[in-house]
Amino acid sequence: MTVSERQNSSPPENLKFAIPKKGRLYDKVVELLKGAGVEFRRKDRLDVAICVGLPITLVFLPAADIAKFVGEGNVDLGITGFDVVQESQVQVEKIMDLGFGKCKLSVQAPLIENYTSVEQLAGKRIVTSFPNVSKAFFKEYDQKLGVTTSVSYVSGSVEAACGLGLADAVVDLVETGTTMRAAGLEVVHDILDTQAILISNPNSTHKDLISRLKRRIDGYITATKYVMIMYNVSNELMEKALVITPGKRSPTITNLSCGNVKAVSSLVLKKEVSEKMDALHDVGATDILVLDLQNSRM
Numbered sequence: 001m002t003v004s005e006r007q008n009s010s011p012p013e014n015l016k017f018a019i020p021k022k023g024r025l026y027d028k029v030v031e032l033l034k035g036a037g038v039e040f041r042r043k044d045r046l047d048v049a050i051c052v053g054l055p056i057t058l059v060f061l062p063a064a065d066i067a068k069f070v071g072e073g074n075v076d077l078g079i080t081g082f083d084v085v086q087e088s089q090v091q092v093e094k095i096m097d098l099g100f101g102k103c104k105l106s107v108q109a110p111l112i113e114n115y116t117s118v119e120q121l122a123g124k125r126i127v128t129s130f131p132n133v134s135k136a137f138f139k140e141y142d143q144k145l146g147v148t149t150s151v152s153y154v155s156g157s158v159e160a161a162c163g164l165g166l167a168d169a170v171v172d173l174v175e176t177g178t179t180m181r182a183a184g185l186e187v188v189h190d191i192l193d194t195q196a197i198l199i200s201n202p203n204s205t206h207k208d209l210i211s212r213l214k215r216r217i218d219g220y221i222t223a224t225k226y227v228m229i230m231y232n233v234s235n236e237l238m239e240k241a242l243v244i245t246p247g248k249r250s251p252t253i254t255n256l257s258c259g260n261v262k263a264v265s266s267l268v269l270k271k272e273v274s275e276k277m278d279a280l281h282d283v284g285a286t287d288i289l290v291l292d293l294q295n296s297r298m
């Protein structure tokens with residue numbers, strides 16, 4: 001075996017974990033794995049990386065192929081979009097939503113045509129990278145109206161299909177709508193909401209390691225959503241302050257050496273922290289500090 005073959009080979013007993021090799025989800029997935037303590041070094045141009053200190057081999061694949069690989073048992077675990085899972089038509093176990101890669105899969109048509117309902121597109125030409133989801137979606141309308149919608153697959157630049165005269169409408173992902181508007185399209189109907197999800201093969205033999213990874217990822221995601229708020233407050237004002245910061249379960253209250261004042265620490269949602277600080281100030285709390293959480297197990 002050559003050196004490069006050895007670098008590329010996974011110990012057979014390792015859990016195989018497929019993640020997107022590039023694209024929209026890549027940076028977020030790498031950040032998530034780092035936060036969950038899954039360390040790896042990916043050598044230039046290699047699509048396999050063995051993790052440090054964990055029996056895990058990461059496999060870098062196109063996002064669109066990951067659900068199929070997980071469903072067919074070539075890998076144990078994967079991260080990809082829910083849209084990809086729906087399109088792949090395979091049986092996978094959804095472990096958890098990951099909270100990024102959020103967008104919608106929508107039927108989009110030229111603004112100029114002014115379509116007001118999706119029924120008007122039944123029987124017409126649709127171009128998409130999601131032929132299975134699109135066919136399943138239009139089936140109901142085809143049956144109702146006695147027509148046959150033509151669904152054709154393209155692997156990319158879907159939004160260009162109407163302008164090129166290849167389609168009457170497209171089924172594509174929309175987040176901000178920038179791509180769609182630039183192509184002169186508008187949403188006629190949303191088919192599904194999607195985000196990145198962690199999936200596993202239902203027959204994987206690595207159940208314990210998958211549970212451990214789930215706890216780690218869960219802990220990291222929770223830590224990114226919360227901050228720890230700490231403040232001092234007098235006994236008389238305590239009740240009002242605790243209404244503002246009830247904590248995830250309950251706040252921690254510590255006696256201070258100086259008389260009538262106590263220190264409170266409590267978890268607060270990051271998105272609510274400024275408003276909580278204002279409210280604490282207004283009820284008379286002092287020395288208000290906010291600390292970021294690195295990680296958590298709750």
Ligand SMILES: Nc1ncnc2c1ncn2[C@@H]1O[C@H](COP(=O)(O)OP(=O)(O)OP(=O)(O)O)[C@@H](O)[C@H]1O
Nearest residue numbers: 023024025062063064081083084101102103173175
């Ligand atoms: N604009 C977006 N906003 C949020 N999530 C998105 C967006 N576009 C795609 N995604 C999510 O990321 C997944 C992968 O999309 P991406 O466009 O990166 O795939 P790709 O086509 O494999 O990448 P590339 O085009 O670079 O080869 C999609 O299946 C979807 O779940």
Ligand SMILES: O=P(O)(O)OC[C@H]1O[C@H](OP(=O)(O)OP(=O)(O)O)[C@H](O)[C@@H]1O
Nearest residue numbers: 024156157173174175176177178179180
């Ligand atoms: O509503 P928006 O914010 O414009 O996002 C939607 C676009 O994002 C994705 O493509 P991406 O930019 O990842 O490139 P791709 O077509 O090469 O996959 C998707 O396929 C849409 O075209």
